[in-house]
Amino acid sequence: MGTEATTQRRTGHRPVRRMAGVVVVAALCLVAAPGTAGATPTNPSDEQIGAARQQQDTAAQQVGALSAELATAQAEVDAARARSAIALDTFQAEQAEYEVAQAAADAAAATADDAAAELATARTAIAAFARQSYQQGSTSPTLEALTTADGPAQMLERAALLEAAGAHQGDVVVEVSAAEERARTAETAAHATLAEAATLKQEAEDALAAAGELEAGARAQASGLAARQATLEQELAQAQQALLGLEGARAAAEQYAAQQVTAERAAAAERAAAERATAERATAERTPAPTRSLVSAPQSGTSAGTGDSSAVETAISAARRHLGTIYSWGGGSLNGPSMGWGVDAGIVGFDCSGLTRYAYAQAGISIPRNSRAQYAALPKVSRSELQRGDLVFWATNTNSPATIHHVAIYLGGGQILEAPQSGSVLRVTSMRWSGFIGGTRPTA
Numbered sequence: 400m401g402t403e404a405t406t407q408r409r410t411g412h413r414p415v416r417r418m419a420g421v422v423v424v425a426a427l428c429l430v431a432a433p434g435t436a437g438a439t440p441t442n443p444s445d446e447q448i449g450a451a452r453q454q455q456d457t458a459a460q461q462v463g464a465l466s467a468e469l470a471t472a473q474a475e476v477d478a479a480r481a482r483s484a485i486a487l488d489t490f491q492a493e494q495a496e497y498e499v500a501q502a503a504a505d506a507a508a509a510t511a512d513d514a515a516a517e518l519a520t521a522r523t524a525i526a527a528f529a530r531q532s533y534q535q536g537s538t539s540p541t542l543e544a545l546t547t548a549d550g551p552a553q554m555l556e557r558a559a560l561l562e563a564a565g566a567h568q569g570d571v572v573v574e575v576s577a578a579e580e581r582a583r584t585a586e587t588a589a590h591a592t593l594a595e596a597a598t599l600k601q602e603a604e605d606a607l608a609a610a611g612e613l614e615a616g617a618r619a620q621a622s623g624l625a626a627r628q629a630t631l632e633q634e635l636a637q638a639q640q641a642l643l644g645l646e647g648a649r650a651a652a653e654q655y656a657a658q659q660v661t662a663e664r665a666a667a668a669e670r671a672a673a674e675r676a677t678a679e680r681a682t683a684e685r686t687p688a689p690t691r692s693l694v695s696a697p698q699s700g701t702s703a704g705t706g707d708s709s710a711v712e713t714a715i716s717a718a719r720r721h722l723g724t725i726y727s728w729g730g731g732s733l734n735g736p737s738m739g740w741g742v743d744a745g746i747v748g749f750d751c752s753g754l755t756r757y758a759y760a761q762a763g764i765s766i767p768r769n770s771r772a773q774y775a776a777l778p779k780v781s782r783s784e785l786q787r788g789d790l791v792f793w794a795t796n797t798n799s800p801a802t803i804h805h806v807a808i809y810l811g812g813g814q815i816l817e818a819p820q821s822g823s824v825l826r827v828t829s830m831r832w833s834g835f836i837g838g839t840r841p842t843a
Contacts, residue, residue, distance in 0.1 A: 442652035443645045451645050455638040462631050472624050479617035480820060481795045484770075484804035486610030487729055487750070490740070491769040493606050497599035504592040511585035518578040525575050611741030614728060618742070618821060710762040710842050711788030717761035718808055718816050724748050724825045726818050733760045742821075749818045749825060751806050755790055758808060759841050766841055770806040777839035785838050787811035794836040803836060 721736065729740030731753020739746045749757065752770040759766050767773050774792050785791070789809045795802040807817035813830045 440652040440655050441648060443648050448642070448645050448649065451638070451642040455635070455642045458631070458635040458638040462635050469624065469628060472620070476617055476621045476624060478795065479613060479620060481802075481804040483610055483613035483617050483728075484751075485795075485802060486606060486613050487740070488752070488769040488771050488804070490603055490606035490610050491729070491752075492772060493599060493603040495768060497596060497603050500592065500596035500599050504589065504596040507585065507589035507592040511582065511589040514578070514582035514585040518575070518582045521575040521578040607741055614742050614821065708788070708842055710759075710764060711786075713762040714758040714764070714788060714841075715808060715810065715816065718754060718758040718825070719827075721749065721754070722816075722825050722827065724818075726750065726821055726823050726825070727753075728821055729753070731757050731818075733757060751818045754818045754825065755806050755808060762842075764841050771800060771803045773806060774800055774803055774837070774839055777841055778843040780838040780840050782832075782835065782838070785809050785811075786840070788842060789838045789840050791815060791830070791838045792836050793831070793834040795834070797834065797836045800836065809838065 724736055725746060725748040727736070727739035727746040727748030727750060728743035729750055730737050730743065730747065731749035733756070735757060736747045736749055737753070738744065739748065739750070752768060752773060755770075755773065756766055756768055767776050770792060773790060777790065780786070780789055787810060791807050791809045792803050793805040794800065795804060805817075805819075807815040809815055809830070810827065814827055815830050816825070816827050818825050819828075
């Protein structure tokens with residue numbers, strides 16, 4: 400993840416050097432053509448140039464002194480991004496567990512509703528029996544006691560007092576007792592499952608919040624690092640420009656003076672030649688001027704002369720269609736780019752594992768959502784066994800799959816296709832072996 404920032408740091412001074420060349424050339428152009436009219440260039444003093452050189456050296460020393468600090472800070476940013484990716488991976492796994500638990504809780508609640516309905520039906524039946532007994536003059540206090548029992552056990556105890564009422568009465572009592580027991584069991588199971596789902600949901604939300612804090616911190620750290628680097632490099636560029644401007648002005652003044660001397664010498668030589676010619680014409684005989692034949696040089700010319708499994712290709716083609724799509728933290732579904740989570744809520748795109756899952760879904764191959772689960776679930780391949788279409792993984796500790804934080808699609812030839820990190824887009828880039836923990840083969 401630090402490759403781009405490191406490259407930028409190493410090449411950050413090139414614009415300064417190009418600017419330096421422009422300053423020198425512009426200064427020299429002031430006197431490039433002898434005889435050009437204009438004011439005499441101002442020649443800076445040694446003190447001015449010395450002060451500008453000291454200012455440039457001081458700025459360069461500050462940039463140099465900051466190099467080690469910048470390297471350490473960049474490593475901290477990279478580590479923070481890895482921790483953020485691992486935390487997001489944890490959230491995605493816990494979110495999947497919550498969704499399974501919520502489905503089970505919904506099923507348990509439905510079972511409880513069915514059991515309650517059965518109990519209501521059974522109680523209606525016993526109430527009808529009680530009304531019939533009353534109408535026939537056969538009610539008794541024991542029957543009333545039965546209908547007001549607190550539970551199955553008490554009802555069974557009271558039911559023994561009603562044996563004289565006949566077999567039908569006993570069947571109704573048993574049915575009510577069983578219905579109450581089923582309703583109580585179903586309700587208990589529903590409460591337990593809902594509680595488990597609520598716990599998993601809270602764990603997932605906590606994981607998302609933690610991941611969001613890590614990602615926001617990494618982004619802030621990266622932004623601060625870039626700002627410090629840009630400020631110092633701007634100061635260095637300004638100091639270099641000031642020095643080169645003065646040096647260019649001195650060079651222009653010195654060149655102007657040299658041109659003046661040359662012009663004076665040329666004028667003197669012309670005058671001397673004219674005087675000699677006049678004297679020669681007066682004392683020597685006129686002779687025909689020799690002729691010269693002009694021979695045109697032959698022109699030469701040159702003419703410029705004028706160079707795998709279907710599932711794998713389907714998955715790679717699906718991923719390639721989204722090259723340039725913005726990275727979205729937690730984004731990507733089976734159907735394509737989707738809204739991200741946390742700090743990227745509202746941004747439609749892919750994260751690393753969202754991209755690989757989507758790509759292989761288009762080839763009819765189902766793989767887990769998060770990168771650690773993808774690594775755990777799929778057949779492993781070593782570095783020497785990597786083939787086009789394999790998934791490649793990176794970890795902060797290459798001996799611990801629990802620290803996996805990134806996954807990409809291996810294209811072969813040392814190339815990968817990836818959703819790299821926040822602020823970037825889907826791209827094809829060179830394979831990075833630092834932090835590589837292994838590969839998997841979804842098509843195996």
